[in-house]
Every structure is written in structure tokens, then in C-alpha cells.
Amino acid sequence: MNNTTEPTGGPASVAAVEDARLASKEDSLSQGRLVWRRFVHHPPAMISAVVLAIVVVVAVTSIGVFGIPGWWPYDYTTTSVSDNGGAPSSTHWFGQEDIGRDYFALVMRGTQVSLVVAFLVGISGTVLGTLLGAIAGYYRGWVDAVIMRIADVFFVIPLLLIAAIVAKTASGAIGSPWFLGIMLGVVSWAGLARLVRAQVLSLREREYVEAAKAMGASGWRIILRHLIPNCIGTVLVNATLAIAAAVLLETSLSFLGFGVKPPQSSLGLLIDQYQNSFTTRPWLFWWPGLMILLIALSVNFIGDGLRDAFDPRQGGRVKKRNLVAAALLGVKPVEVPTSAAPTTGRAGNRERAGQAASGTESPTRDKNEEER
Amino acid sequence: MKPNSRNVRGEVVLDIKDLRVAFASGDDAKLAVNGLDLTVRAGEVVALVGESGSGKSVTSLATMGLLPPNAIVSGSVEVTGHQVIGLAPERMRRLRATEIAMVFQEPMTALNPVLTVEKQLIESLETHNIAFGADARGRAVSLLERVGIPDAAKRIKQYPHQFSGGQRQRIVIAMALTCEPKVIIADEPTTALDVTVQAEVLDLLRELKDETGVGILLITHNMGVVADMADRVSVMFMGDLVEEGSAQEILYRAKHPYTQQLLAAVPRLTDIALTHDDASGRLAAESAGASLGREVVLSARDVAIDYKVRAGAFRAAEGVSFDVAAGETTALVGESGSGKSTVAKAVLGLLPTAEGELRVQGKDLARLRGKEAKAARRRIGVVFQDPAASLDPRFPIGECIMEPMVIHKVGTKAERVARARELLDAVKLPADVLNRFPHELSGGQKQRVGIARALVLDPAVLIADEPTSALDVSVQATVLAMLKEIQADFGFACLFVSHDLAVVDQLADHVVVMRRGHVVEQGPTESVLHFPREDYTKELLAAAPVPDPDAQKVRREARHALLRGA
Numbered sequence: 055m056n057n058t059t060e061p062t063g064g065p066a067s068v069a070a071v072e073d074a075r076l077a078s079k080e081d082s083l084s085q086g087r088l089v090w091r092r093f094v095h096h097p098p099a100m101i102s103a104v105v106l107a108i109v110v111v112v113a114v115t116s117i118g119v120f121g122i123p124g125w126w127p128y129d130y131t132t133t134s135v136s137d138n139g140g141a142p143s144s145t146h147w148f149g150q151e152d153i154g155r156d157y158f159a160l161v162m163r164g165t166q167v168s169l170v171v172a173f174l175v176g177i178s179g180t181v182l183g184t185l186l187g188a189i190a191g192y193y194r195g196w197v198d199a200v201i202m203r204i205a206d207v208f209f210v211i212p213l214l215l216i217a218a219i220v221a222k223t224a225s226g227a228i229g230s231p232w233f234l235g236i237m238l239g240v241v242s243w244a245g246l247a248r249l250v251r252a253q254v255l256s257l258r259e260r261e262y263v264e265a266a267k268a269m270g271a272s273g274w275r276i277i278l279r280h281l282i283p284n285c286i287g288t289v290l291v292n293a294t295l296a297i298a299a300a301v302l303l304e305t306s307l308s309f310l311g312f313g314v315k316p317p318q319s320s321l322g323l324l325i326d327q328y329q330n331s332f333t334t335r336p337w338l339f340w341w342p343g344l345m346i347l348l349i350a351l352s353v354n355f356i357g358d359g360l361r362d363a364f365d366p367r368q369g370g371r372v373k374k375r376n377l378v379a380a381a382l383l384g385v386k387p388v389e390v391p392t393s394a395a396p397t398t399g400r401a402g403n404r405e406r407a408g409q410a411a412s413g414t415e416s417p418t419r420d421k422n423e424e425e426r
Numbered sequence: 427m428k429p430n431s432r433n434v435r436g437e438v439v440l441d442i443k444d445l446r447v448a449f450a451s452g453d454d455a456k457l458a459v460n461g462l463d464l465t466v467r468a469g470e471v472v473a474l475v476g477e478s479g480s481g482k483s484v485t486s487l488a489t490m491g492l493l494p495p496n497a498i499v500s501g502s503v504e505v506t507g508h509q510v511i512g513l514a515p516e517r518m519r520r521l522r523a524t525e526i527a528m529v530f531q532e533p534m535t536a537l538n539p540v541l542t543v544e545k546q547l548i549e550s551l552e553t554h555n556i557a558f559g560a561d562a563r564g565r566a567v568s569l570l571e572r573v574g575i576p577d578a579a580k581r582i583k584q585y586p587h588q589f590s591g592g593q594r595q596r597i598v599i600a601m602a603l604t605c606e607p608k609v610i611i612a613d614e615p616t617t618a619l620d621v622t623v624q625a626e627v628l629d630l631l632r633e634l635k636d637e638t639g640v641g642i643l644l645i646t647h648n649m650g651v652v653a654d655m656a657d658r659v660s661v662m663f664m665g666d667l668v669e670e671g672s673a674q675e676i677l678y679r680a681k682h683p684y685t686q687q688l689l690a691a692v693p694r695l696t697d698i699a700l701t702h703d704d705a706s707g708r709l710a711a712e713s714a715g716a717s718l719g720r721e722v723v724l725s726a727r728d729v730a731i732d733y734k735v736r737a738g739a740f741r742a743a744e745g746v747s748f749d750v751a752a753g754e755t756t757a758l759v760g761e762s763g764s765g766k767s768t769v770a771k772a773v774l775g776l777l778p779t780a781e782g783e784l785r786v787q788g789k790d791l792a793r794l795r796g797k798e799a800k801a802a803r804r805r806i807g808v809v810f811q812d813p814a815a816s817l818d819p820r821f822p823i824g825e826c827i828m829e830p831m832v833i834h835k836v837g838t839k840a841e842r843v844a845r846a847r848e849l850l851d852a853v854k855l856p857a858d859v860l861n862r863f864p865h866e867l868s869g870g871q872k873q874r875v876g877i878a879r880a881l882v883l884d885p886a887v888l889i890a891d892e893p894t895s896a897l898d899v900s901v902q903a904t905v906l907a908m909l910k911e912i913q914a915d916f917g918f919a920c921l922f923v924s925h926d927l928a929v930v931d932q933l934a935d936h937v938v939v940m941r942r943g944h945v946v947e948q949g950p951t952e953s954v955l956h957f958p959r960e961d962y963t964k965e966l967l968a969a970a971p972v973p974d975p976d977a978q979k980v981r982r983e984a985r986h987a988l989l990r991g992a
Contacts, residue, residue, distance in 0.1 A: 069901045071664065072868040077856060084863055085820055261816035265879070268774045269830045270803035283820045376450035380498040383457045385446040 089287075092363040099359020102352035109348055113165040116158070128156035130163040130319065141337070148341045151328065160319055161341050167231045167320040168304055169349065171313075174235025175242060175300035180293040182239065183246030184285065188277050190247065191254025202251070205244035213303065216241050217312045231314055234307070238300060246292050253285045287364030294357030298350045305346055321346050439608040439641040440466035440489065440526070445501035445511075447484050447493065455498060458484045460665040462501075466609060469639040471631075473646060473656035473673070477688070477898035478869070480662040482645050486611045489643070490528055491518040506608045523550040527602035531614040533594035537586040543570070543597055544582040550604045569600040573630060591762075592623035596630060603634065613645045620761035620925065625969040625985060628654055647899065649692045650971025653677055653978040661685050673975050691903035692973050693928035698956055720751035723886050723919040724773065728782035731765070731772050741780070742768040743943040748936070750887065753913065755920040757934035757951070759927060761966075765943040770891050770923045774808055775799065787886055804834050807880030807918070811892040813872035817864040824860035827879045834883065849878035852912055870901035877909065881916060888913075891923045906933055927970050931955050939963050964988055 083091070094100060118124035128146070136150040137143065148157040190201040220237055257263065258281065266276050282289075301321075307313035308322030316323065321342040328338035442464040448455040459481040466472045476482045487493050489503050491510055503510040505526045510518065530536040538546060547566035551557045557565055563582075570578035573596040575589075586594055595615065602610050612631065616624035632655060635642055644655055652659055652673065659676040661669045661684070669682040680686045729746045732739035743765035750756040758766040771777045772784055775791035784790055789802050810816040817826050827846040831837055837845065847857050853874040864872055873893060880888055890909070894902040910933060913920055924930050930937060931951060938948040939962070947960045958964045968985035972978050 069870055069898075069904050072871060072901075076859070076862075076867065076871060084822070085865070261810040261812055262818045264776065265808060265810060265816055265876075266818075266829065266833075267776060268803065268806065268808045269833050270800040271829075271833045275833065280818050284818070375453045376448075376455045376496075377498060379453065380448040380450075380455035380457075383446070383448055383455060384461070385448045385455070385457070385498050385500045 089360075089363045093359050096359040096362055098355045099362075102355035102359070105348060106352040106356065109165065109345070109352070110169065113162050113169065116162045117166075119166065126156075126159055126162070128159045130155060130159035131317070132156075141335070149335070149337050151335075151338055152331070157338065157341060160324060161321070161345060164319045164321040164324050164342055165345050165349075167314055167318060168301055168322070168346070171231045171235040171238070171304045171320070172297045172300040172349070172353075174232065175238045175303070176293050176297035178236050178239025179242045179296050180246060180289060183243035183292075184250050184282060184289050186243065187247035187250030188254050188281050188285070191251040192258055192273060192277050192281060194255075198251070201247070205247050208241055208244040213238070213241060214307070214310070214312070217307050218310075231318065231320065234304065234313055235300075238303060238307075242296065242300075246289070246296070249288050249292065250282075250285050253288055254281050257281055257284055287361075291357050291361045291364065294353050294360060298353040298357065301346060301350045301353070437468045438465050439468050439506050440464075440643060441502075441504040442485070442489070443502040443504075445485065445488060445503060446499070447481070447488055448498045449494075450496040450498060457665055459488070459662075462660075462662070462667050464643075464660055464667075464670075466641040466643050468608065468641050469635060470657045471635060471642045471644050471655050473644045473652045473659045474662065475646060475649070475652055475659060475688075476662035477647060477900060479664060481665040482662050483613060485662075486528070486613050486643070486645050489611060490522065490526065491515070520554070523602075523605040523607060524554055524556075525607055526609045526611065527605070527607040529595075529598055529602050529610060529612040529615045532618050533591065533598045534586065536598050537594060537601075539586050542583055542585055543589075547582070547597075547601055547604055550601065554605050556605055565604070566600075569603060570597070572603075572634075573597070573600045574626075575600075590623075591619055592626060595619060595623075595627050599627075599630065599634070603638075603640075606638070607640065609641045609643065611643045611645065614647070615644070616651060617646070617648070621927075621969040622761065622965060624651070625971070625982075628971075631655065648971070649677070649689060649899070649973035650978065653973045653975045654971045654982065661688070677973055677975055688900060689973060691900040693903075693906075693926070693932050694972055694974075695928040695931045695955065695967070695970060696972065696977070698958070698967050720749075720754070722749045722751050724750040724786050724921060726769070726773075726782065726784050729769065729772065729779050729784050730781035731768050731777055732780040733768075733777075739780070741943060743772075743940075744781075746782075746938075746940070746945055748938050748945075748948060750919040750921055750936075752886070752919050753917045754935045755913065755922050755933055756936040756938065757922045757924055757930040758938050758940060759924055759930055759966075760940035761925060763942065764940040766923050766925075766940050767891055768943075769940075770889050770921060773887075773889055773921060774806060775803065800834070804830075804883050805886040807883070807885035807888045809873070809876045809880050809888065809890045809893045812896055813869045813876060814864075814896075816876050817872055819864050821864070822860065823862050823864065823867070823875055826864070826875060827860075827882055830879065830883050836883065845882060846878070849882055850875075852881070852915070853878045853908060868901075870897050870905060873897060873901075873905055874908065877905075877912070881912065881918075884916065885918055888918045888920045889923075890920060892925070893922075894929060895924070895926065902929070909933070927955060927967060928972075939966070961988070 114124075116124045116126040117130060132155065134150075134154040136152075136154040137146070142149040142157075146156055146158065148161055151157050151160065186201050186205075190198040217238070263276060263280055266280055271279075304313055304320060305322030305325065308320050309326040311326070314320040314323050316327075324342040325339060325346075328335075331338045442462055445459055445462040445464075446457070447459040448457045462481070462485060464472065464474070464485075474482045474485060484493070484497075488497075488499055489505070489510060491513060493499065499511055501511060505521060508521055508525065510521070513521075537543075544563065544566055547569060548562045551562045551565060556562075567578050567582055570582055575581055575593055575596060581589075586597070589597065595618075599615075615631070616627050619627060628651065631642065634640065642655075644651070646652060656673045659671060659673050660667055661676065661682070663684045669676060669680065669685050676685060677689065680689055725748075727747050730744045731742050733742050734740075746765075746769055748756055748758075758769060760766045768777065772779055773786065773791070775794075778793075779790075786802060787805060789798075791799065791802055791806075794802055817823075821829070824843065824846050827849060828842045831842045831845065836842070843860070846860060850857055850859055855871060855874055855878075859867070859871075859875070864875075867875065873896075876893070893909070894905050897905060906929065909920075922930065922934055934951050936949065937951050937954040939946045939954065939960070941962055946962045947954055947958065954963065955967065958967060965985070965988055968981055968988055972981065
């Protein structure tokens, strides 16, 4: 875009230039579209999204769901004689376990259950945390105090302890992945609620919120239409991280025997059941481990991509293309005239660009830590 | 330690030649400064003037070597003979403070709140190996005394928050002076300050320049400050240098149409009886201002407003009374902390009144609940100060404008859209803006959308809280003209909150001057602003700089006389 105006080009004013620029603009993108655009240009996030999509599709279609059969010939409950000591083969891709059940079917069933648990935790925890955080931040006073003290209680009691107690009292229901997912979500909202509350505390002082109040908008309208949509970055990034954490949490709970119970299956339960086979039939341990790794990593990378998309302030390095474009505008960067450093021959501002770009790494990482 | 080398007057200390700066953005580059030439000599003030997007701040950053990493620079910037463009960071660091220093706009953010003033003043002396320990402290104390901080030896141990805004800016100036630089870049040094404080800080800068012979590059958008300070002026527009010359040449005989238009857009406040008491003139003005048959829409009677603080309540306003009639504009003026915005918030019902009565069409908003309150709010429109913050970034413009109608369930979807189009037309924005988003609009355009939103329900009262103080002069002129035009069409009563007396003079029928929560003086604009009764009003009027070097000199002397008298 060339913004130069001829010095002799007649009267011009900032207002006129701005209006002309507005009239000449063609495409109009919402904030959501802009974020999406940046997200699809984030290679790790896009690769992860594809990997996650493949995992979900394979897990769902191979053995089917809700009684609809899939394309995989074996069932995860039927036992048979294991061929070849149960090692992976062209008929049993992931091998067979000790009583001859097909391990691919078992792992896919475990993946389904683990994904259901993880997404339930992510969704229920996110909805609860966002709503409670926004209410606490908007109304402040005693509402805030009550919600935040409850959050503190959930913070200080270890999740494993809560899970263990619930497992003892509700012995039948705990085995169901749906119950486990919702229960973990209900106890893990506190972190997000704090983040959302902090953001709402600053957003509520914005003039558009005051304007809405002055118009006579109700508290609910302000929370749902103005505050929560403007927290969506924090909420989405946190939801993905919560899902990744939930995969691991479900694994550890099931491993300890507090989570999903047989005859249901989950990735954590598979690892628990076959931990003794590690030396004799290591694939019984590796396959569910690999699936856990794939899911947790890809969800985490998607979260990173979302964060970068919502917060585009990082980056900003001068590329060769920029230099070419700048040269067309008459800007030809000068060489460093006298430099003690052995970087002579490089353009001064380019050199600074490189240093500053590497410097931007650390704040990103700090932010990363903070949000976890 | 360097001896206190006096600067040679007339020696070129800053020489910018054909400076071009572009910023990388995507695959493209956007030009911010397009071939700027500028020189600053020792002992002179050169003003770099322009509106937003003109490239004036980018120029100051380029000169200090503080450009962001995505900047592409060419050309030459010599600071006392040292080439700055392309200079290695370590060598640039050594030039800063000793050769070139900077005074920033916002003193609160330019000072580190967790360090004492002493540590911040000594820092640059020690990093540049000029003085250490007791020697450095002695220098720091004398610098503080020099910039007019009373009781400097004691106060140097204090933290920035213990000083007032004007004193903080004085400290920032002292920091810039620690290593006796040859050039000071002052980037909007008084924009964040009240007018009376601004006048004092400008006085200080003028004295320092005369005393030390430092060259000052003054970056500002305020033509009054230019007239008050500058020897020479360079005007920038959209990255181009459009005109340069002496202050007299530019301010009296501008050649370039842009400069002419810019100067024409500056609201001027002239013909003020500052030094003599013109009773007959005041009487004439008062009788002219009084009119019969006013329909009072908004009335305040002895209003007091409290802020809750930890130790009980802080009274932010007391004994405030005024009337606003339909079709009229009443302005609340005052400096920061005067309580003018507090009163506006109370009128909006965002703050309760502690005493007195505040009625909009006969109803006290803060005492209404539920449906009644909602119905009363329909009759009030509001325009806020910061256009960037007053529109929800996630709402398309159309939804922003229609929101009051949605809240009050007025009309069908089609009717709402039609009304929004009608208002966009009234504020002179194209109808397709309906589907655009706030981030695509400039500040002035956003403020126009804010006005359209305030008017969508045809309010009886419009409250405008500093609606133009965040805008450029030329944009401000168009917004003010539009506001006046729309008021004539719609006939609402307007409560206009502002610190800018010239703007108030242009727009308001009545003025209420406030100070520390109390009304100092009120009456018709013509009488209060041109034949002021109270000393405080006179001081405010004298402190506001006008874009006319000769008139400004007269006014400056009048102000000094006034302060001596008080």
C-alpha cells in the first residue's frame, strides 16, 4: 500500500484521507476470521489438527460406535487363540493380548473412551469456569468472594484425592466414562475461573461496557454478549490445554484404579492392565502409550497455535520480500558504517531485527507458563 | 568526568537527511517517513508538527535508535556528528543520555514506580561513568532543584507516586538532563498534563534551553505549544515533510494548503479580558446569553457525589447546580480531579448522588429501579472519550449502533437496520460500514459511530465526556461541526465535559468551571470565557496556549503577572 500523497496535491486532511481509505477497502474481516486466518498459517497447529482428526476418525470408524459396526473385522470383547504369541501381524495390526483379544480393537475402544472423557472434562470445566469467573468478575463484592473461596477449596484439594473418594462412594457409576468426564470437569474449573475473572475485571472498566450499562443493558446481557466473547482467546486456549491435561489425568486415574473400570476400556486402563507384559510383550504397553502421546501432543500444539493466533504481537521480523517492497518505496537500508562487532556488511537494522526476534522468545514462554 | 562544556550556540547538533522509514507488514512494506530533512541547532527549539500517521513519532524513535525490529530505515541521522542509522546497539547506547536524551509523553510510565527518584537519576550517571556515590547524589539533588522540585534533598528519596503529575514530568526532564546532552527530543511532553501544569513545564523547558544551550526537537500536535515554544517549525503529513520555516512564517503565512487547513481547524479562544476587569462587557455578554422559554431537560441542584474508598467516602463533587435545556449545550470544564467526569457519570446513573437532586426530565436516575430505570435510560445518550474502547471489538458497526434498540426492544430487524443507515448518513459515514468491524475504522470514524449509537433512540439528553480529546485537530473540527449540526436537527440537550476551553467556547452555550469538586464560576459562555470573574478561570484561560506566537507571548506575560499577583 502506498500512502504517499503528493505535497502539491491540493488540500488534504487526515479525516479526508481516512474516509477515502475506508471507502476503498473491500474485504471486511471480523476478529474471529482474522484469528482463523493466523491459525491456519501456523504449521505445527495445522499438522496437529490433521493428526487429531485422523485419530478421531480412525477410532470412531474402525470398531464403530453406538452399536454401528465399523470396518475392523475384530471385536474388542471376543477372545480367541493368539497366533504367533500375540505379536503384531498383518491380520492383527497391534497384536493380541494374553487371552487372545484383538489389541487394535481394544486400543481403539480405549481411545474412544479417553477422548470422550477428555472432551467432557474440557467442555464442562470450560463452561463452568468461564461462567463463574465472568460472574465473579462482573458483580464483584460478596458474589466474587463466595465464588473465589469455593475455587480456592477446589484448588487446594488434590484431584486424585477427590477422585478416590468419589470412586469409593459411587462405586457403580464411576466406571462410566460419562460420569468420570463430568465429575473431573466439575472439579477442575477453578483455574480457568480465576483467569476469566482477572480478564473480566479489566474488561468491565472498558467504555463499551459502561456504554452498555448506560443504555440500560442487563447484567446477563453484558456478561454474555460483551464480556465472555472478549475473553474467548483465554477460554479457547485454556480449553485445549485442559483437554490435553484431562487425557493424562484420565490415564493416571485409570492406572491407579480410580477411573474407568473393566469391562469398559480406556488407554490408562490398558497400560495398567498390561504393565507386567512390558518385558515379554512390549507392544501391549507401547500402543496405548503412543495414542496418549499423539492426542496430548496434538491438542497441546493446537492450543499453542490458538494462542499465537489470538495474540499476534510476537514476530515482526524483516524478510527479504519486505526489503524489496521497501526499495520500491525508496527505502534502501544502509550498511553499518563502523562496527566493532564482526557483523560488518550486514544492514544495521537487519542485525537488530535478528536480535530482537530471538528476544521475543522468552516473553512467549513466560506467558505459556502463566497460562498453564 | 567531562567538564561542563557549554554548547556553542548555532552549532548543528541534530542533522536528519533524507530519512526514510518503512515497516514490514506481511509481504509488503508500509512507508511511515518519506524523505525527511531536518536540522536542530544548539539553543533552539524545532517543532515537528503533524497529526496521527504523519510519522513524527517514528522520526523521534529513529533518532533515538529505538525503532521496533520490523522497521526498515535509510538515510542519515547525525547526532552531534555521530551517524545513528545503522549504528551498533552498544555504540548507540553510549550516545544516549550523553549526546541525546528523550522526554516522554506519559511521566507515570516513563518513571519506574518501584525505584526512588534518586536511583533513577543516578542510574544514567553511573552507567555512563560520569559520577558515582555521593558525587552523583549531589548532582541529582542539584538537578532536582534546577527543575523546580522544592525540598529536593529530602524528596529525592521518595517514589514517583509521591509526586504530582507536573512534578513527575519535571523529574523526567531532570533525568534527560543528567548527562548534559546536546539534544533533547521531547515527544508530546505536555499532552498528558493539565493546561496550567503544561504552561509551567513549557516555562521550565524554555529556561533550560536558554541556560544550557541544549537543542530541543519538540514533537507535538498542539499548535498552541508550537507558538509558545518553537523557533522553527516542520510540518509533516502522512510521512511527508510538507512545509518548514520559522514559527512566524508557518503560523502567520503558511503556504501549503495542508498547513493552512490544519491551522484553520485549531479552535481559538481570543478576546479575553485577562488583565482588566471589563464590567460593562460582561454585563452585555450576560444579557445576550439569557433567553426565555427554555425547556429544562436536565437539572442538578446542590449535587454531591461520594466515591467509596477504604476509609469511608471521598467526596468527589459538592454543591454542583446547573440546568441544561433542550437544544442547548452546557459544558463542564476543569482540570483532572475537578470532578467534571464524576458529575457526568452521576447523570448517567453510573454513580449515585450522596446529596442534592439530579433530574433528567424530572426523574432521578440513581433512585430508579428496574423497568423505570431502563425507561429513563432510553432518554439519555452517551459519547465517551476513547473511541477505541467505546465500541465492542467483536461487534460489527451495525450491531454497535443497533444495540440500544435491541436492549429496549424497539422496532423490527428491518426497522433497526433502516434507522442505523439513517444515522450513519447523519454522521457522514457510508452505509456499507454497517458490516465492518471497529478495528477497520480510524479514531474519528469510530467516534462518529459512537455519536450515531448515542442518538439511535432519539435521546433528550446527550452526554459527551471529552468526545474529541483523543482525536486529531482536523478530525476534532469535523466531529465538533457535525455534533453542532446534529444538535440543530435533533434538538437534544447536551452536557459536554471537556478540559479544552477553546473547544468549549466554540460549542457551548453555558459553562460550568469546576475545581476540586466545587463549582468556581458558571454562566453564559460569552461571559465566563471572555470576561472571567474568578482568578482560577483567568489562570485557566491564560494557560491555554494559542497558535499565534505574538498573542501567545502577551498571554504568557499576562499569566506570569496573574501568578505573581496571586
